[in-house]
Amino acid sequence: MTNEFTSSQPLIPIAILTGFLGSGKTTLLNCLVRQPAFSDTLVIINEFGEISLDHLLVTQSNEIVVTEMDSGCICCSIRGDLARTLREIGWRFSREGKRKFKRVMIETTGLADPAPIIHTLMTDDFIASRYRLDAVITTVDSVNGMQTLDRHPEAIKQVAVADRLILTKNDLIDETQLTDLQHRLARLNPTAQQLRVLNGETDGQALFGARLFFLDQKAPDVLGWLNESAYAGTIKQAGNASDTFRYQPITGKLSKQRFQKKQKVAQQDIHGHDDHIRAFSFTFDTPIEPELFDQWLGLLMAFKGPDILRVKGMLNLKHRSGPIIIHGVQHIFHPPVELAEWPSEDHRTRIVFITRDIDRSVIERTFDRFVSTGTEAFSTGTGV
Numbered sequence: 040m041t042n043e044f045t046s047s048q049p050l051i052p053i054a055i056l057t058g059f060l061g062s063g064k065t066t067l068l069n070c071l072v073r074q075p076a077f078s079d080t081l082v083i084i085n086e087f088g089e090i091s092l093d094h095l096l097v098t099q100s101n102e103i104v105v106t107e108m109d110s111g112c113i114c115c116s117i118r119g120d121l122a123r124t125l126r127e128i129g130w131r132f133s134r135e136g137k138r139k140f141k142r143v144m145i146e147t148t149g150l151a152d153p154a155p156i157i158h159t160l161m162t163d164d165f166i167a168s169r170y171r172l173d174a175v176i177t178t179v180d181s182v183n184g185m186q187t188l189d190r191h192p193e194a195i196k197q198v199a200v201a202d203r204l205i206l207t208k209n210d211l212i213d214e215t216q217l218t219d220l221q222h223r224l225a226r227l228n229p230t231a232q233q234l235r236v237l238n239g240e241t242d243g244q245a246l247f248g249a250r251l252f253f254l255d256q257k258a259p260d261v262l263g264w265l266n267e268s269a270y271a272g273t274i275k276q277a278g279n280a281s282d283t284f285r286y287q288p289i290t291g292k293l294s295k296q297r298f299q300k301k302q303k304v305a306q307q308d309i310h311g312h313d314d315h316i317r318a319f320s321f322t323f324d325t326p327i328e329p330e331l332f333d334q335w336l337g338l339l340m341a342f343k344g345p346d347i348l349r350v351k352g353m354l355n356l357k358h359r360s361g362p363i364i365i366h367g368v369q370h371i372f373h374p375p376v377e378l379a380e381w382p383s384e385d386h387r388t389r390i391v392f393i394t395r396d397i398d399r400s401v402i403e404r405t406f407d408r409f410v411s412t413g414t415e416a417f418s419t420g421t422g423v
């Protein structure tokens with residue numbers, strides 16, 4: 040059996056398609072697979088039968104979460120089924136030594152937590168050396184979206200980790216309702232691009248290419264990606280969590296550390312989910328000692344990781360000429376990336392957060408203690 044991957048090949052982009060039950064994932068996929076531009080995209084689905092099998096590149100991967108990590112934590116679990124599928128498709132979908140697909144789209148079940156999928160892509164050595172997470176695409180049912188967000192914490196998490204939010208069934212509600220939903224989504228995830236889509240009709244090409252790290256272009260739009268000015272609100276929701284920390288530090292000195300902290304499963308307040316989510320940003324004026332930053336983020340993730348839904352940052356670290364880009368979903372972080380140059384004259388550290396039940400003041404206080412050692416303060420910021 041030959042392996043159709045080689046290390047010299049560019050990493051294969053993967054898009055995760057998630058969204059609550061009945062929110063229009065399959066309808067979207069059915070439209071996408073008919074587009075010529077999608078012909079080189081391998082689709083991994085949960086169940087055959089829902090999607091048109093006219094598309095040649097479809098395979099199945101049942102969502103069986105393996106919870107054999109030290110902590111038994113769902114969020115940290117490896118999706119063994121998915122890992123196996125991603126290992127196999129290289130040779131299963133190839134002919135005469137040539138791989139038949141250039142991209143992958145994974146459709147999750149409506150109740151799926153995207154975190155274990157993201158974790159699988161980043162922590163499995165084989166997969167991480169061949170694939171790159173390109174975009175998390177979340178469908179939101181415009182008719183039932185408000186109610187779903189009220190009742191289901193997992194739906195809010197699907198929104199919070201999204202790069203693209205696809206609003207479906209817009210034909211069934213009026214403009215005012217749709218605008219209200221869009222505002223709510225923007226508060227939950229200020230930087231996710233929102234697209235209104237009718238009966239799944241959208242440009243498949245436009246759905247890929249959302250993540251800064253993995254764009255092949257020479258000058259990535261880091262300011263657009265960070266979009267800190269969008270973090271002007273406060274959003275909320277109750278959640279569920281019990282987790283382990285796994286943060287990959289910049290200096291590497293903490294790489295073997297595992298922080299574990301059992302956390303109580305939060306009460307799910309059916310009527311007040313949004314009240315628990317915060318979206319905010321802060322900046323720091325002077326270069327930061329990398330080790331101090333690692334310690335701060337490491338401890339923050341150890342104690343609060345399950346409730347830090349998303350972090351994006353551009354850091355000015357001492358001894359580095361370009362900005363360091365960090366990006367995490369809960370306590371799972373991409374390896375930090377150093378850009379060749381700053382995107383503008385502004386060389387301040389900028390970090391944006393979407394959290395659950397963590398106030399901006401907590402982040403600031405701990406940052407101040409570890410990183411600025413009490414001599415410097417946060418300069419600006421919006422949010423709570």
Ligand SMILES: Nc1nc2c(ncn2[C@@H]2O[C@H](COP(=O)(O)OP(=O)(O)OP(=O)(O)O)[C@@H](O)[C@H]2O)c(=O)[nH]1
Pocket residue numbers: 058059060061062063064065066067148149178207208209210211236237238239
């Ligand atoms: N009116 C209208 N109906 C839509 C639209 N998009 C999807 N639907 C319908 O919504 C229903 C659910 O859509 P699906 O695509 O099956 O949703 P799903 O997210 O795959 O559902 P699960 O797999 O059960 O989670 C279907 O009957 C679709 O035809 C739309 O834009 N407008």
